[in-house]
Amino acid sequence: MNKTHRLYLVLGDQLSFDLASLKGLDAEQDTVLLVEVMEEASHVPHHPQKITLIFSAMRHFAEALKQRGIRVQYVTLDDPHNSGTVPGELRRWQTLLHAEELHLTECGDWRLEQSLKDCGLAIQWHSDSRFLCSRAEFSSWAKDKKQLRMEFFYREMRRKSGLLLNGDGSPVGGSWNFDAENRKALPKGVSPPSPVRFSADAITQEVLALVVKNFSSHYGVLDTFDYPVTHADAQALWDYFLDWGLAAFGDYQDTMASDEPFLFHARISAALNIGLLDLRELCNDVEAAYWAHRIPLNAAEGFIRQLIGWREYVRGVYWLKMPEYAGGNLFGNSRPLPEFYWTGATKMNCMSQAIGQSLKHAYAHHIQRLMVTGNFALLAGIVPSQICDWYLAIYMDAFDWVELPNTLGMVMHADGGYVGSKPYCASGQYIKRMSDYCRNCAYKVSESTTHDACPFNSLYWHFLMRHGDLLRGNQRMSMIYKNLDRMPESRQQALWQRGQFLLAKLDEGESF
Numbered sequence: 001m002n003k004t005h006r007l008y009l010v011l012g013d014q015l016s017f018d019l020a021s022l023k024g025l026d027a028e029q030d031t032v033l034l035v036e037v038m039e040e041a042s043h044v045p046h047h048p049q050k051i052t053l054i055f056s057a058m059r060h061f062a063e064a065l066k067q068r069g070i071r072v073q074y075v076t077l078d079d080p081h082n083s084g085t086v087p088g089e090l091r092r093w094q095t096l097l098h099a100e101e102l103h104l105t106e107c108g109d110w111r112l113e114q115s116l117k118d119c120g121l122a123i124q125w126h127s128d129s130r131f132l133c134s135r136a137e138f139s140s141w142a143k144d145k146k147q148l149r150m151e152f153f154y155r156e157m158r159r160k161s162g163l164l165l166n167g168d169g170s171p172v173g174g175s176w177n178f179d180a181e182n183r184k185a186l187p188k189g190v191s192p193p194s195p196v197r198f199s200a201d202a203i204t205q206e207v208l209a210l211v212v213k214n215f216s217s218h219y220g221v222l223d224t225f226d227y228p229v230t231h232a233d234a235q236a237l238w239d240y241f242l243d244w245g246l247a248a249f250g251d252y253q254d255t256m257a258s259d260e261p262f263l264f265h266a267r268i269s270a271a272l273n274i275g276l277l278d279l280r281e282l283c284n285d286v287e288a289a290y291w292a293h294r295i296p297l298n299a300a301e302g303f304i305r306q307l308i309g310w311r312e313y314v315r316g317v318y319w320l321k322m323p324e325y326a327g328g329n330l331f332g333n334s335r336p337l338p339e340f341y342w343t344g345a346t347k348m349n350c351m352s353q354a355i356g357q358s359l360k361h362a363y364a365h366h367i368q369r370l371m372v373t374g375n376f377a378l379l380a381g382i383v384p385s386q387i388c389d390w391y392l393a394i395y396m397d398a399f400d401w402v403e404l405p406n407t408l409g410m411v412m413h414a415d416g417g418y419v420g421s422k423p424y425c426a427s428g429q430y431i432k433r434m435s436d437y438c439r440n441c442a443y444k445v446s447e448s449t450t451h452d453a454c455p456f457n458s459l460y461w462h463f464l465m466r467h468g469d470l471l472r473g474n475q476r477m478s479m480i481y482k483n484l485d486r487m488p489e490s491r492q493q494a495l496w497q498r499g500q501f502l503l504a505k506l507d508e509g510e511s512f
């Protein structure tokens with residue numbers, strides 16, 4: 001009997017053996033298709049390490065599928081017949097293989113999913129079961145809510161998953177959220193574990209050569225690439241973090257230190273986002289470590305909150321609100337992204353450190369992204385879409401569903417407060433408290449209006465002054481505006497002028 005020949009397209013961030021769309025795969029009859037295409041690698045100038053990670057992980061995944069007896073068609077970037085787009089390759093292979101059915105798990109990028117829905121092919125779509133909350137479930141939770149708050153969503157996910165709950169369903173430790181215990185600065189004498197590095201095998205070497213040849217114009221260092229590209233290596237990275245990083249992660253997850261790009265962070269976000277690690281297994285491991293008294297509650301809860309709270313929440317918001325969401329610009333920003341975001345060439349030590357390590361490792365942790373590079377973009381009034389594209393390009397773990405709400409919503413408050421109830425704006429004092437960056441900076445964090453004053457200080461007050469009409473009514477900002485109003489007029493004017501001076505420098509294309 002002739003069976004239906006099905007073609008299963010697997011995208012570069014869908015490298016999971018238990019992917020929903022692969023559930024019905026018949027190894028004897030069907031084909032899995034993986035394609036490296038120029039459009040996905042270059043619609044923003046992705047960091048060369050990110051392209052390497054995805055292509056190499058795809059090639060390793062294809063090999064692993066073949067070893068399981070599955071028929072795989074793999075299209076390399078330099079295949080002369082490569083059409084350059086995902087819809088183009090799907091159409092080409094449907095024709096070549098006479099496939100009668102096309103199967104695909106929903107995408108992580110609205111742009112790509114829309115292009116596949118618009119391309120005229122009859123695709124059978126599968127919900128992405130790697131997330132705890134489906135798009136439909138989130139949309140039903142959000143329905144009729146005027147404002148969404150991550151905290152309430154997170155509690156739902158804790159109840160749904162059963163993680164860190166007492167027998168009666170109450171949260172372990174008597175509170176749902178121990179965020180206040182995640183903000184310690186790094187004391188002297190506490191040093192983070194040395195990072196695990198994975199060397200490039202023959203497949204990765206080939207990809208590295210391909211990336212050098214095709215993406216040399218993209219910003220970012222390539223020869224420091226050391227990320228895991230297989231499920232086994234990603235698991236090894238995770239196991240190392242469980243043993244050496246997680247216990248201190250709770251205390252120091254917000255801290256920053258010069259020339260310490262990774263601190264106690266797991267660095268597994270990229271591996272998780274492309275499917276090399278499984279969300280539920282990670283959460284179960286963290287919970288088990290807590291019950292075994294290997295880690296404190298603030299570490300366990302803090303980590304689980306990032307995964308089933310924030311990560312799932314931003315995905316829900318993304319699919320609920322796209323495509324309109326991407327156009328948000330509450331403050332009407334019009335200033336282009338300064339060139340130094342691509343080079344790190346600035347005298348502000350915090351920015352130079354955060355951007356420098358991002359170029360070197362395609363990585364910065366959440367506070368460096370939110371409170372240093374993001375904070376600067378917010379205070380300086382950068383066009384939201386330009387800073388969003390920068391994050392999407394530069395970070396190894398950045399995919400549109402996770403990057404856009406984090407940057408446009410949380411960092412830039414450009415969505416009008418849908419994701420965050422107030423802008424995460426801060427002066428240099430926050431950076432001083434959470435890092436050692438200010439000690440080696442050309443600017444003085446204690447000054448706000450002098451020629452050598454920390455730029456974050458005057459830009460912070462300038463931001464508050466110029467957007468008072470939008471922010472004064474926000475209850476969570478009332479104390480800040482009281483402080484502003486208490487300042488003598490002459491002080492306010494000096495801050496405004498220093499802010500004007502710095503913004504004019506940016507407008508002239510100058511760095512400072």
Ligand code: SF4
Pocket residue numbers: 347348349350351427428429431432437438439441442443444445454455456
């Ligand atoms: Fe950054 Fe200001 Fe501190 Fe310099 S003084 S590192 S610019 S916060």
